[in-house]
Amino acid sequence: MTREQLPGRRSARSHRAVLESALALVREQGYAAVTIDGIASRAGVSKATIYRWWNHKSAILVEAFLTSVHPQIMFPDSGSAREDLVAQATSLARVLSDPVLGSLFVSLLGEARYDPDLATALRDGWQTPRRAAGVEVIERAMARNELPADTDPELVLDGVYGPLYLRLLFGHAPLDEPSLRQIVAQVFDGTGVGRG
Amino acid sequence: MTREQLPGRRSARSHRAVLESALALVREQGYAAVTIDGIASRAGVSKATIYRWWNHKSAILVEAFLTSVHPQIMFPDSGSAREDLVAQATSLARVLSDPVLGSLFVSLLGEARYDPDLATALRDGWQTPRRAAGVEVIERAMARNELPADTDPELVLDGVYGPLYLRLLFGHAPLDEPSLRQIVAQVFDGTGVGRG
Amino acid sequence: MTREQLPGRRSARSHRAVLESALALVREQGYAAVTIDGIASRAGVSKATIYRWWNHKSAILVEAFLTSVHPQIMFPDSGSAREDLVAQATSLARVLSDPVLGSLFVSLLGEARYDPDLATALRDGWQTPRRAAGVEVIERAMARNELPADTDPELVLDGVYGPLYLRLLFGHAPLDEPSLRQIVAQVFDGTGVGRG
Amino acid sequence: MTREQLPGRRSARSHRAVLESALALVREQGYAAVTIDGIASRAGVSKATIYRWWNHKSAILVEAFLTSVHPQIMFPDSGSAREDLVAQATSLARVLSDPVLGSLFVSLLGEARYDPDLATALRDGWQTPRRAAGVEVIERAMARNELPADTDPELVLDGVYGPLYLRLLFGHAPLDEPSLRQIVAQVFDGTGVGRG
């Protein structure tokens, strides 16, 4: 998705200006108000130049999102799966709680339902690396018997990330560290009693 | 959300036609391709009539969504919280797995981030009644000692519904009944081992 | 054109209110800004009532124009054709110089080109009585040898009224009494010298 | 009024197509039925393009009128003021007798009452050059004593053109050459007898 230095010469500055302008417009006016004309005029770039490098508005925004988000994510290895998952979830929650980036992300998810390219970009640039890091944490935990050998890592990850995204979508509960710790705890320990 | 018979009298047929046409267009062309002009011409209704009753495209679609979804939801009371939650989740998953309704729902969630009216409509028409039904199931379970007295019902619901919505968003895992049963089981029983 | 008391009972007040509102709107916003909706709401009358009595916007306006203008016209008989024509022209000029009525009249003439009913209304309500009065003046003058026996009354009237309407249309010269007297004088006396 | 090659470059074909389509619509459906949508679709041009170059419907039509009329006007110099005025009036009458152009012209006059830009365009593009040519004819005649030295050229022109426009407006008398010759004769010679 990054282009940086392709054959066409003068990109670089324009490329950066487009991504920044797009994000700024999302921030100031919201997703729906972002237009190619608006990005072009704000970035001091011609529309033709934009269409040379991106097919759709969402292609610009997904790149802007991923670029802006990329440095903020952490994949620790503390020796405790609980701690690692809390740390990952916290770092994720920091991004998604940002009013601009969080809303942008949900909008992109919505569009991705009808735009396979966008879906691919989001999967490759966002979901896959995070799931992989999560699976690794859990497999390490299984290896050291912190978790049973028959644990389904995907199910555990859904148990941790599911509530997180749910709260992003509906905003009915906080996404601070204690809450995330509670969520992780419930996944590991269950609600207690139960039928067995 | 229902309009039926406001002071301004005549509606009914037009009202229904608009909702149906809107849904049909989502089905056939996707959310982004739905236009007021398109709805109007398909419904045999004038644009003025649409704007008389709805402020935005999303107001039409949320009403269409809720109307279409309303009869399909179940809130059972079997005596077992696990069974009730699996049943609720299954009935929810049936709606959200529908390629049309599921995608529409995600799109609406995206728009709701920038449109408080839409957010309110979704909360009141969708989330609140389902959360309330879920809380009731859990409180009944606590009353009969199926769950500990200090259970946090909201946390349990997030644990059940979170993975469900997560799979809706990313489509990385199925939403059939066995999967949902697994999810509920993990919430009740935890992953085993753990720190304890 | 007047309706006053047709079989349908309650007109009267509404009828008057419509004409007055129509004229007021022309006065305040200009011909093009007059709408049936606007007249109706200003007159406190329903659109249906307006359509019951008038076919078109222009039918309202021509009636309003003629009603408003009718009392202001004079057909004197002073014994001098010159004086009578100056008097008639002056009284006519008074109406057409009015910024509201003059402009309204020109607009109606423009519409009449495409609307035979309107053309008929203008001819019967405006032009015919004035031409007839003018012909009478000239025939009286011929009878008393103020004008030659072979005078063409229509040509004389065109000579007097033509310049008057021309100045109404283009506003390039005044329409006060001295000017009208000059015009009448030129018709009677010619420019002098000439070939004849 | 001509646009041809403004800073914003590309026009020409669209420009011509708009004027031609507008005139064609007037011809086929009448002034009131001309719409911007109609012109655009007939000309194969977008509405935005039309609004880029013209402010109002009437701006299109006045330009179309003047363009279409321009080549048809004659300003002769025969040595006789009577002959020159008859020739000018005849050439004018030919335009205004055309059912399309004549009606269009009257409609434009009506609108010009409420639209100063239109009034200016008509004055500059139509009235001023014709009056100037007429004044020249009359001043030449005064110079060679065909007319008295104290003749008021404007009054003479009103005497000739006034009846012509009057017959255009009301259509109560013909506009052929003999009629125009009669009108000119009356202006030069008067009605005879008179009071002196």
Next chain:
DNA sequence: CCTTAAACGAGACGGTACGTCGCGTCTTCCT
């Protein structure tokens, strides 16, 4: 005086056109 049917106000309705905005393509001119 009381009934009753018309004419009425209000305003919703299916339409058409408005004037604006954004799309994605294109051409022209400047650097």
Next chain:
DNA sequence: AGGAAGACGCGACGTACCGTCTCGTTTAAGG
């Protein structure tokens, strides 16, 4: 030879009026 500037055809936007059509509600004529 790029790229900014921006015109272009297209089509949707949300608004304003059109002329038609129910709706109750007067209201004045006739029983």
